[in-house]
Amino acid sequence: MNWLVLSYFLTLGMNFNHSVLIAGAENAYWQAPPDAIETTLGAELTFADHLFVRASVQTDEVYLGDASFAPFLSEYNVKVGARFGDLEIGYVDDCTHPTLNTAIIPSSYLYGGWNGFYVSFKGSCKLF
16 A cells, blocks of 8 residues: 655646637637647645545746747646545636736636536556
């Protein structure tokens, strides 16, 4: 049995079609710049092989040149739960916050989030 395990991850990607509905405006969307880069950094602590706490932050940004980036959106995600084989039960809190960069985005538009309980099942089958 593993009593305490720390795992971590880093994900890099590009947004090809990231749009957000503007609150209070009918059918009004804000479209992210087409060259937006997305980075996600996270970590997870697992206790006694079953209980876990996971946190991550995803930041969307554009490259300005000369090794300079302009972040415009951050999404925070926290999960607490338990895993039993392929079954995962937990609670998630996810929230979005603008990064203060009004040159890229009117930052008052991008607030929001959700939270709740979830059940997830992961399976696999050998094809070849």
